[in-house]
Amino acid sequence: MDYSNPVVILFASILVTVMGLKVKNDCYYCFIGLFFIGLILFIFGIIKFWKRRNG
Numbered sequence: 001m002d003y004s005n006p007v008v009i010l011f012a013s014i015l016v017t018v019m020g021l022k023v024k025n026d027c028y029y030c031f032i033g034l035f036f037i038g039l040i041l042f043i044f045g046i047i048k049f050w051k052r053r054n055g
Contacts, residue, residue, distance in 0.1 A: 006052060009045035013038045 020034030 004048075006045045006049035009041055009048060013041035013045060016041060 016034055017038035020031045020038060023034070024031040
């Protein structure tokens with residue numbers, strides 16, 4: 001993930017979170033897991049975007 005585009009990471013985090021919202025009614029623990037994975041990806045994408053923008 002070192003050379004990946006931060007925008008792609010942010011987009012993936014949004015998709016994982018939306019997928020988590022879709023399975024919320026079927027499996028609550030799956031929703032919690034997907035939500036935290038999406039949150040971690042989002043934070044990683046923001047940090048990567050910040051580092052790339054500020055050099």
